[in-house]
Amino acid sequence: MNKFKIFSLALVASASVVKAQDIKEAKKAIDAEQFQKAKSLLKSIIKAKPSDGEANFVLGNVYLNQSIIDSAKIYYLNGLEASEKKHLNYIGLAQIDLDNKNTASATANFGLATKDIKRKDVDEFIYIGKAYMNSVNPDYTNAVASLKKALAIEPQNAQALLAIGDAYYGANNQNDAYKAYRDAFTADPTLLRAKMQLGVLLKGAKSYEEAIKSFNEVIALNANYGPVYRELAETYYKWARNKPSTSTVNLQKAITNYEKYLSLTDYSLDSKMRHADFLILVKDYKNLEVVANKMIAEDKVNPRIFRYLGYAAYENGNYDVAIKSIEDYIKVPTNKIIGRDYLYLGYAKIKKGTNAEGVVDPAVFNAGLAEIKKGVAMDPLAVEELGDFGKELFGKKQFAQAAALYELSSSNTESKNYLTDNVYYGISLYYANVNKTATAPEVVADLGKADAAFDRVLVASPTYDEAYLYKGRINNLLEKDDQIIKNYEEYITKITAKGAEELAKPATVKKIVEAYNSIGASYANTDKAKAVEYFNKTLVLDPANTYAQQSVKALK
Template identity: 30%
Template structure:
């Protein structure tokens, strides 16, 4: 069940029965605020029936979009002529049933019962509209204006009313400006109001102002480090900014504070998939599918993840299952053809798979370059290097030379197809454009090593030497350890077959420092350092 951002507004701590009832509902409201809905429900049910518990249960179900249950609990509160809260409850029950006219009658009665002099009544009515499915907010804003006029007498805005005002304006397509103004007014009145900072961040996120969204969410967290919704929204900000690792970290922080639900498991699985943690994603995916076998998103990600894990047969079976579900629900996306095509290519059905990817390109021409890259990668995965080469070349021609990464992938395809000369040429272009790119020297060294199989010409020597120099000078030399072992072993062998053991030995020794278990290096060091026997004396 999807919760709209504006549906997370909390009711102010209001009670008609004094401080005892207030104390009972405070923990519930905190649980709702932290999105721990089952905990809130269990607490309320333990408290037994009362006006306060019925009202909060009604709100809980309305926040979750379960309107029939919301109406039931609101209706359980007996009507009292002098009690505005009972009239607001009746109005909320009417809203849950879709009867806006009856709701207005009840809310008008609540204002009359309080003689129009209770700011909390106006705030509660505004929240009732904000937390409902009502789209026409005209009448709701009239109550807000009455509340604002009353608040003006105190000299400052009421934060609860302002947040409700902002939530109401979010229901309008063009209401973003007024909504932001409302939340800012809430923070002016209460600089430590966490909810209004989160709302401001959500509005910024909606307008793709990721930096401002991040600032607001981080401000909320600085005020209350345990405020779960801020982490959820911050995760979404990083997601839309394409920073998936950070999105996952923030969402998992959210999960540690909020309540686990099918929705959170689904979202966690999605973030794990996006960050390339496919086995971990599969654990979460299987949890959802065990209880909801026709969940569209999880069936899709199961097929995608199995492919990324190299389990192509299982991926094909999962894709068939997903396509059955998608067809029944009438929902599919162009990426489905791309993944299915890649699976077929890897399974040997190259023409059929390539046709599916081409269909995806036709369906979304704006993604043509991106999808052709996926097609080329699929050919590489299937070890169909000639087709990978032709696809990369066509793609680069269409984009007038292509990106630098395209050149790297094409060079790799040439190399895997044992076309080392064009591979070396492309790696040369890479290093000319990006001389600081350390792995590029290793790539070019390997291509040249293949052009000089016995290493007698030493074609790879200058590139491995530069690789060692650049890797050791980097801020993370440990990340290049395997490449440094490779480079030192090449140079050690080069000098050894030249007969220069003194020059050869230090390279083999360095390879052993980097990897003490390298058998080839051990053998070389032993052979070079083994003392030669003196010739026997003549008798």
């Protein structure tokens, strides 16, 4: 009987060790962003031992991280029925509360999670800190407060130090984040994520070369640590964006490192979706179309694939496929639509309605513009993506259509392209109306908008002298003599202040001649002496100027 008891206890101890190893392996897989492997391990633990509350909690966290809320909640509730560490699952439910902005319920659930813990327990405070910062409504102040409780009990706890580093980083406290990450790696030199985060701080500070050096130090310790290749990919991408001269080389390095990252994850559909998101980011649409078609072959059900295929098909010139794919995605009520979906649908419709000569059918353009407006209404900063399409229309002399696009972005002061878009908006409206009857109400309205656009330009960039030139031209069309004189004189004053070198440029001389002639013409009916004065200024710069010669002769 005693032998049987000893044998039974040995079995229990052995099972406990196996379970602990599996939980450890699952957490290791999560850190390596191998989520399918982690889910498989955790489900095996739960199947073998339904009483394991921690396995349910960790699995729920994986689903919550992937925004699969229903599955996360199921595992948290299952975990509450377990006999071991069931209280951890209150923390998962609390994060769902935080996501739903139900702070009272979240606080209550955190209270239940810590109600009966022992004096030296720290995991609960670490998990609570993570819940506060991983919520879709992050609260870094409470995250730090909870993690400080863990560190008060166990100052060298590497996981607590890593987590508080993340909280400081989220709160833009770079100095404390750096110290926490450094201390975490010192406390546990196997905790590669802590060392990797030191590189992430450098990346955030735009010290791209130093960040890459830091990430390569992680690779030297473990060349199979997948997340570091994702960080490398994002660093090369940002370097390419911030320094266009490096764009070609660094974008290719970004793609190569992201593919390496994927090879070290589980190649799940989620991983492939993240890959597709990255291909959109780096604008590698040829590969995106290949990836999207492969995903469709594997999983025809997941609707996001149609978004990827729609984007890629548009960029690769296959507008019918683009329209069908995006419409197939948008028409499903449960799909999460973003502003960019409507932008691409609008672009594709406009492109389809453009003939070989580059002329857009007005009805088709308006249909496409209506889709683009839906996208901007959904996401006002989506206007930042309109510039390239607007410039394409502008380059084809489709000025009215270009102006219609720029109208959407020219009033959004938060847009990074606010200044450029206002310039293009004003110029587009000017050229769209330059050959029309200036007294027509719609022309007067458009030219008024153009003038206002250049006023916004001058507020945003007072040194943009060309704005005065265009305001002079606009008021020339409107025949407003006082405004013609005012704006052209302002242009002359600004350009003259730049010195002899600028005034000697042929392009500048041509614009000054335009200004002198326009001012002279404006004075012709009210002050002939002034008019002659300005026409003579033209003749100093351009003695053969026919308009100035004839005007002086007529005024005498």
